[in-house]
Amino acid sequence: MESFINHTLKKYQDCATPLLMVLREVQAQYFHIPKLAVDLISQQLGVSRTQIIAVVEFYSFLSFESRGHYDILLSDSITDIMLGKQDVADYLCQKLHTPLGTVRADRLVSIDNTSCTGLCDQGPAALVNGHAIAYLTPERIDRMVAAIEHNISVSDWDSDLLAVDDNIHQAGLLLTAELAHGAALQAALQRGLTETLDEIKTAGLRGRGGAGFTTAMKWQFCRDTEASQRYVVCNADEGEPGTFKDRVLLNSYAHELIEGMTLCGAIIGATQGFIYLRGEYLHLYEPLLAVLAQRRSAGLLGDNILDQGLDFDITIQLGLGAYICGEESALIESLEGKRGIPRNRPPYPVTSGYLNKPTVVNNVETFVAAAHIALQGGAWFAAHGTEQSTGTKILSISGDCAKAGIYEYPFGTSIRQILNDCGADDVLGVQVGGPSGTFICDTEFDRVLGFEDLATGGSFIIFNTSRSIFDIVQNFTHFFAHESCGFCTPCRVGTSLLKKQFDKICTGHGSSGDVRELQEIAQLIKTTSHCGLGQTAAQPIITTLERYPELYNQKIKQISFEPGFDLDGALAIARQLSGRDDSNAHLAQVEEE
Amino acid sequence: MSHITIDGQVVPFEEGQTIIEAATAAGVYIPHLCHNPEYAPHGSCKLCTVNVNGRNATACTFPAVEGQTVCNNTEELNFDRKRLTQMLFVEGNHFCPSCEKSGNCELQAVGYHLNMLDNHYPHFFALRDLDSSHPDLLLDRNRCIFCNLCVRASHADGKDVFAIAGRGINKHLIVNSASGNLGDSDINVDDRAAHICPTGAILVKGTAFKVPIGQRRYDHHDICDMSAGEQHGE
Missing domain, CATH: 3.10.20.600 (Ubiquitin-like (UB roll))
Known part of the structure; x- marks a missing residue:
């Protein structure tokens, strides 16, 4: 093990910041993180043992317990469920003789759920040792099972099993605009970098991740902050269930993205960029590395870009299954090899980001748009959209x-x-x-x-x-409780309380005060949480309560008292222990008339 | 000197001070648990949530800026703080009547201050480990509220004994030693980290009842009436 760890650490320059990349390789090699590996990494990198343990426990794709040699994670997004996830899960579990949430006795297979994998247009989907498998059907599952039982490495599976489609049905401004490699950079250098920043200002471009901060202003702030080094970070961690447009941009518009990042580097004065790629998009990692290599040899990346004395290069870091890392400061923490805990703000990343240096963090689509604007000019972009929201939006x-x-x-x-x-x-x-x-x-x-x-x-x-509001909201509410980083009290405890309270109402155990209580918890999480995750975690409940109060009220029992807990549910363990399930082993919540 | 107003009271501040630092210097109490003036702010318990110019902010991390209008001691904010305190109570296993720290516990004192009369929320009944491996110290994770003070204090001690691990509701306190036990770590009973816990999660053995219950710090005084040092157990 020592030589494997040494070799892996060397690959990442014995540096502590790419800790997630190191741990990903250890997990892939040993199917878990051995305690000895923790000690070895700790000694070599001079990082405390506890920091490594904390990182392993934080990210869903790392574990101290052994996973199967084929670790199958089923996407549990509402969209996968609507496409029949439950049936394919049952079929898969039965074929592999492995119940959901377990590791098979021979350690060949483990099956579990995971949050949305970004294949909502081609679900139900799964990850097998990190590789995306779309369009799960019994027929495709049979082929997967055969490959697994014959111990064929996932990368050697039939290419159609591993294929992921783009499914572009309507291409607009950005998806149709032509951009020859290097053209945007050339245009920007010809026009002048300050003038190009002005064009982005004129374009009215706002961040495409959803929050909509003005891009030119962000770049300007970063550029104006005194510093010895600045960084450009591309947030390619789209974890919001139902989002997959960055998957397509990264697959088919990678040159535009990288050109946009390089442009940003030139404008703000950064020489190093990062693409933080969500772990679910492992299938895009090698192709992206190839695009980077191609651009380096074309003189569009690396030292002395376009012979203009411009230096800028990009490193890719893979995430490991944590929705919170889509929050920009959590993403930066993760890039530094730590748990993805959102930072206190101020200071904002533009003044103190990666390694406390000024950092621009933008969405994939924002960089793609910026590249096109550098070539076509701000007016071209601003001619589309509305006054406050210029340009176009790519929807998944x-x-x-x-x-x-x-x-x-x-x-x-x-x-x-x-x-x-x-x-x-x-x-x-x-x-x-x-x-x-x-x-x-x-x-x-x-x-x-x-x-x-x-x-x-x-x-x-x-x-x-045909869909039930309650199924939808329940899936989302459970998602947030699972993805809360746990830093602040209202989100850590509140999302779990919200889940319990919603389930109580959903299963018909709610009484008159319970909807009011649900609303109160929702508001408290929204107004006191540390970051966007907590501030929006109750949105599914708040927005559906506003629209369908009568549906919630129909779920409520018409009884005069408020039971604190589910009487029958509380007997479940006793029934299990005594092996009984007769009528006398059950209790009704309300005494029958 | 620059000024902010807190609940209508003019409060001066120095450049670089946070809202809670300015408030404390002026004798204005803002309820808090993870904050301790000795260490860098953490901003996680959210009890010090105040309203700054119409928006909620965390007083222990948010910088004081000229002209801010801060609401602190309002019915709404104190209600939210009570609910957050209740969340901490049901998340862990806090049974004041049987706790050695009762009367000297900041969590309990803040509960008193906010007129918290019940736990309100359903209990989590979390299974948490107790570590009595150290000859002089007891670590009872049932009472940990993740304030991170022992982590920060241990760093200031020049050591690195504690850390927070786990995600979301599975968050827990871990110890930096090969076995994971406190007894195998390099913590010493004289370390600041051994005395910083605002609750009864880290206790010095053999001292629990030196001061009888009924004669302890918060038994007769509201935490808001104490000096900053007294609030934090000095």
Whole structure:
């Protein structure tokens, strides 16, 4: 083990910041993180043992307990469930003789759930040793099972099993614009970097991750901060359930992205960039490395870019299954080899980011847009969209529609038009912006995309009238409780309380005060949490309570007292221990008349 | 000198001070648990949430800026603080009547201050480890509220005994030693880290009842009436 650890550490220059990359390789090699590996890494890097343990326990894709040699993680996003995840899970578990949540006795296989894998347009989906497998059907599962039982390495599986489609159904401004390699950089250098920043200002470009901070202002702040080094970080950690547009950009528009990052580096005066790629997109890692290499040999990346004395290079770091790392300061912590805990702000990353140096963190789509603006000019971009939301937005559309996939629209487009284009009928409502966004119902389809009305990072999940609001909200509420980093009290404890309280109502154990209590917990989490995760974790409950109060009230028992707990549920362990399940081993919550 | 107002009271501050530092210097109490003036702010318990110019902010991390209007001692904020304190109570296993720290516990004192009369939320009944391996110290994780003070104090001691691990509701305090036990770590009973815990999670053995219950720090005085040093157990 010592030589493997030494070799791996050397690969990452014996540096503590890429700790996640090191631990990913250890996990892949040993199917868990051995305690000895913790000690070895700790000694070699001079990082305390506890920091490494804390990192292992924080990220979902690392574990101290042994996983199977084929570790299968089923995407538990609501979109996968709507596409039949439960049936394929049952089939897979039965075929592999491995119940969900367990490791098979021979250690060959383990099966578990994971949060949204970003394949919502081609689910149900799974990750096998990190490799994405889309369109799960019994037929494809049979082939997976055969490959596993014959011990064939996942990378050697039939290519159609490992294929991930782009599914671009509507290409707009950004997805159709041509950009020859290096053209945006050349245009920017010709025009002047300050002038190019002005063009981005003129374009009115705002961050595409959802929050919508003005991009030019962010770059300007970073540029104006005195520092010996600055950094450019691309947030490619799209973990919001229902979002997958960055997957497509990273797959088919990687040159545009990297050109945008290089442009940013030139403008703010950074020589180092990072792409923080979500672990679920492992299949994009090697192709992205190839694009980086290609650009280096073309003189578009590395030292002396375009012979203009410009130095800028990019390193890719993979995430390890933590939604919170999509929050920019948590992402920076993770890049530094730590748990993804959002920092206190101020200071903001533009003044104190990666290694406490000024850092620009932008979404994939933002960099792609910036590259095109550098070539075409700000007016070209600003001619599209609305006054407050210029340009276009790339949407990841999934759920109940004929054609799930990627759609690009100018801001200001109505929800009705989008629903028409993707072939959605009999629509109950749409989750715009993912679980942390807004649930809109069928009377609101004239609302429009835009920061002034419905802001979204790209997630657009459609539900038809056969769906239950409670199934949707329950999935989202459980998701947030699972993904809370645990730093602050309201989010750590509150999301778990919210989950309990919602489940209590959902399962018919709620009484008159329980909806009020649910609302109170939701508000408290929203107003006192440390970061965006907690501040939006109750959104599914808040937005559906506003729209469907009568549905919630129908779930409530008409009784005069408030039971503190589920009487029958409390007997479950006793029933299990005594092996009884007769009627006398059950208790009704309310005495029968 | 620059000024902010807290609940209408003009409070001066020096450049670089946080809202809670300015408030403490002026004798204004803002409830808190993870904050201790000796160490860098952490900002996790959220009890010191105040309203600054209409928006909620964490007083222990948020810088005081000229002209800020801060609301602190309001019914709404104190209600939220009570609920946050109740969250801490149900998350761990805090049974004051049987706890050696009762009367000297900041969590309990803040509960008294906020007129907390019940736990309100359902208990989690978390299974947490107790570590009595150290000859002089007891680590009872049932009472840990993740304030991070022992972590910070140990760093200031020039050691690195404690850390927080786990995610979300599975968060827990870990010890830096090969076995993971406190007895095998390099903590010493004289370390500041051994005395900094605001609750009864880290206790010095053999001292529990030197002062009888009923004669302890918060038995007769509200925590808000004490000096900053007294609030933190000096």
